[in-house]
Amino acid sequence: xxxxxxxxxxxxxxxxxxxxxxxxxxxxxxxxxxxxxxxxxxxxxxxxxxxxxxxxxxxxxxxxxxxxxxxxxxxxxxxxxxxxxxxxxxxxxxxxxxxxxxxxxxxxxxxxxxxxxxxxxxxxxxxxxxxxxxxxxxxxxxxxxxxxxxxxxxxxxxxxxxxxxxxxxxxxxxxxxxxxxxxxxxxxxxxxxxxxxxxxxxxxxxxxxxxxxxxxxxxxxxxxxxxxxxxxxxxxxxxxxxxxxxxxxxxxxxxxxxxxxxxxxxxxxxxxxxxxxxxxxxxxxxxxxxxxxxxxxxxxxxxxxxxxxxxxxxxxxxxxxxxxx
Amino acid sequence: xxxxxxxxxxxxxxxxxxxxxxxxxxxxxxxxxxxxxxxxxxxxxxxxxxxxxxxxxxxxxxxxxxxxxxxxxxxxxxxxxxxxxxxxxxxxxxxxxxxxxxxxxxxxxxxxxxxxxxxxxxxxxxxxxxxxxxxxxxxxxxxxxxxxxxxxxxxxxxxxxxxxxxxxxxxxxxxxxxxxxxxxxxxxxxxxxxxxxxxxxxxxxxxxxxxxxxxxxxxxxxxxxxxxxxxxxxxxxxxxxxxxxxxxxxxxxxxxxxxxxxxxxxxxxxxxxxxxxxxxxxxxxxxxxxxxxxxxxxxxxxxxxxxxxxxxxxxxxxxxxxxxxxxxxxx
Numbered sequence: 079x080x081x082x083x084x085x086x087x088x089x090x091x092x093x094x095x096x097x098x099x100x101x102x103x104x105x106x107x108x109x110x111x112x113x114x115x116x117x118x119x120x121x122x123x124x125x126x127x128x129x130x131x132x133x134x135x136x137x138x139x140x141x142x143x144x145x146x147x148x149x150x151x152x153x154x155x156x157x158x159x160x161x162x163x164x165x166x167x168x169x170x171x172x173x174x175x176x177x178x179x180x181x182x183x184x185x186x187x188x189x190x191x192x193x194x195x196x197x198x199x200x201x202x203x204x205x206x207x208x209x210x211x212x213x214x215x216x217x218x219x220x221x222x223x224x225x226x227x228x229x230x231x232x233x234x235x236x237x238x239x240x241x242x243x244x245x246x247x248x249x250x251x252x253x254x255x256x257x258x259x260x261x262x263x264x265x266x267x268x269x270x271x272x273x274x275x276x277x278x279x280x281x282x283x284x285x286x287x288x289x290x291x292x293x294x295x296x297x298x299x300x301x302x303x304x305x306x307x308x309x310x311x312x313x314x315x316x317x318x319x320x321x322x323x324x325x326x327x328x329x330x331x332x333x334x335x336x337x338x339x340x341x342x343x344x345x346x347x348x349x350x351x352x353x354x355x356x357x358x359x360x361x362x363x364x365x366x367x368x369x370x371x372x373x374x375x376x377x378x379x380x381x382x383x384x385x386x387x388x389x390x391x392x393x394x395x396x397x398x399x400x401x402x403x
Numbered sequence: 404x405x406x407x408x409x410x411x412x413x414x415x416x417x418x419x420x421x422x423x424x425x426x427x428x429x430x431x432x433x434x435x436x437x438x439x440x441x442x443x444x445x446x447x448x449x450x451x452x453x454x455x456x457x458x459x460x461x462x463x464x465x466x467x468x469x470x471x472x473x474x475x476x477x478x479x480x481x482x483x484x485x486x487x488x489x490x491x492x493x494x495x496x497x498x499x500x501x502x503x504x505x506x507x508x509x510x511x512x513x514x515x516x517x518x519x520x521x522x523x524x525x526x527x528x529x530x531x532x533x534x535x536x537x538x539x540x541x542x543x544x545x546x547x548x549x550x551x552x553x554x555x556x557x558x559x560x561x562x563x564x565x566x567x568x569x570x571x572x573x574x575x576x577x578x579x580x581x582x583x584x585x586x587x588x589x590x591x592x593x594x595x596x597x598x599x600x601x602x603x604x605x606x607x608x609x610x611x612x613x614x615x616x617x618x619x620x621x622x623x624x625x626x627x628x629x630x631x632x633x634x635x636x637x638x639x640x641x642x643x644x645x646x647x648x649x650x651x652x653x654x655x656x657x658x659x660x661x662x663x664x665x666x667x668x669x670x671x672x673x674x675x676x677x678x679x680x681x682x683x684x685x686x687x688x689x690x691x692x693x694x695x696x697x698x699x700x701x702x703x704x705x706x707x708x709x710x711x712x713x714x715x716x717x718x719x720x721x722x723x724x725x726x727x728x729x730x731x732x733x734x
Contacts, residue, residue: 188722192725203714203718205662205710205713208707209707209711209714217707315707326541327542330541336535337535368553369552371546371548372545373549375549382535383528
């Protein structure tokens with residue numbers, strides 16, 4: 079199983095290298111280390127979000143509300159910063175994590191305590207959180223001139239030659255790697271995805287674990303809220319509208335099975351990088367950005383066709399349906 | 404041959420006591436609808452007016468048309484997130500045809516056929532290659548709308564013929580719009596299809612247990628394929644209506660409709676896990692969503708705030724029966 083997972087990520091990594099190679103034939107500067115570091119930095123937020131979504135999808139759930147959570151939390155920190163510029167940035171990040179945690183916990187409680195399917199819960203909270211952003215801000219925008227220089231500059235500051243934003247992404251990737259491969263919680267998350275019934279007999283509290291993964295995805299949404307707003311320096315109701323599907327697309331391209339139980343940190347990161355490279359490359363090789371949507375769509379379909387070849391097991395599908403009923 | 408026992412009578416459906424009808428999902432929706440209607444009538448003096456109420460119907464007819472086919476698809480255990488993108492692609496194709504000088508009948512045919520073709524594409528990927536529909540349709544959603552973006556970019560198609568405007572703006576009789584009539588006809592057709600034919604019975608069977616259905620001789624793949632085609636077809640019809648109503652095509656047309664359609668279906672009592680649901684529920688849910696958006700609109704509540712109400716409605720209506728059951732179980 080593990081060898082097989084590695085196999086899949088190696089293929090995705092190879093596809094990415096080929097992609098970079100192809101782009102370099104049209105635009106030689108693309109493969110330079112400096113530019114690749116720039117692409118990594120541009121993709122940092124998507125990578126972080128994809129990791130948060132990954133733990134949810136692994137447990138056979140889905141979180142459609144992440145982009146709305148990002149929008150709401152981003153507005154909270156932006157308004158806080160505009161009203162009280164003295165609040166230090168680390169404290170603002172803690173606040174963002176806490177607000178995101180609360181929004182994620184609401185999803186988690188509804189899934190855990192009321193047993194409502196996660197797709198329904200997060201479909202509801204997707205509209206509620208974005209609507210709440212409007213109520214909070216009264217429809218107004220928070221522009222760059224209202225944000226403090228530290229608020230905007232924090233993630234751009236270079237540390238050892240790399241922006242803080244990239245360091246945050248690296249830190250989050252490392253944390254998720256430890257979580258998924260070195261902790262009991264990570265094992266339980268995989269176990270629930272592979273077989274929830276067996277997990278119950280193995281002593282795993284399935285409902286509580288699902289609650290925890292929604293708390294994790296909520297915190298990730300909150301953290302990304304600050305990162306997004308300080309990167310694009312505008313907070314409005316429209317921020318990241320429809321982005322929830324990009325996050326899921328990154329996971330799908332990264333080989334995370336929507337049926338749960340299959341996927342890895344490396345896959346989610348590579349899936350996000352794949353999308354990030356495409357969106358960065360199109361302008362430099364003179365393809366209209368209007369092509370981007372169709373290209374990512376085709377990439378998603380191709381990825382799911384290729385991934386399905388490895389996953390095809392009739393028995394699993396029967397089990398999945400039997401448990402759903 | 405007289406020793407063969409008389410065949411045991413197996414009822415088509417179980418006799419339901421009156422109490423179950425009173426506490427049914429549809430009854431709950433009727434109560435909610437009446438309550439919202441009453442609140443609206445008190446809240447705004449302009450609400451109880453034939454022309455206002457007629458305008459109200461435009462809020463749900465287009466999405467409702469898709470919701471009927473989506474209900475069948477979700478009952479069978481699949482989902483289609485690409486419906487809004489199909490609307491965009493079909494509308495773009497109609498726009499191209501207009502530039503080429505096509506007339507109204509051709510335009511309608513193109514809209515409907517593009518929808519059908521997109522639905523068939525989804526259906527082929529899901530049934531032939533055995534892929535999960537939620538992922539496939541996230542992909543085709545980007546693909547279909549992406550093609551519309553490639554063709555149109557930041558431009559817009561205009562100049563639809565005058566006779567084309569009837570579908571989205573025309574009235575059949577007094578304040579009864581063409582869209583409303585189409586919605587009601589589709590409701591009856593889908594109700595009949597789901598609740599009165601063997602096809603509908605098979606859809607339920609697939610949703611409850613696809614493996615058992617397969618072994619019982621139900622052609623699971625073929626029926627799912629037909630359902631994807633139907634959903635695409637309805638999206639094509641909706642595209643004709645929306646394009647006709649707006650009189651122009653942009654690639655961002657109908658953005659976010661897919662989630663509203665699914666909200667409508669789930670609010671209508673269709674289980675997102677498949678296997679249960681009714682068309683009556685979907686019709687009621689369509690009315691409720693139309694009433695909420697229109698009533699709040701009369702009170703000058705912005706659209707984004709309305710979406711809070713829709714989201715809350717979705718969660719509360721689904722959570723209520725669960726909480727209610729739990730409270731009764733405890734006492």
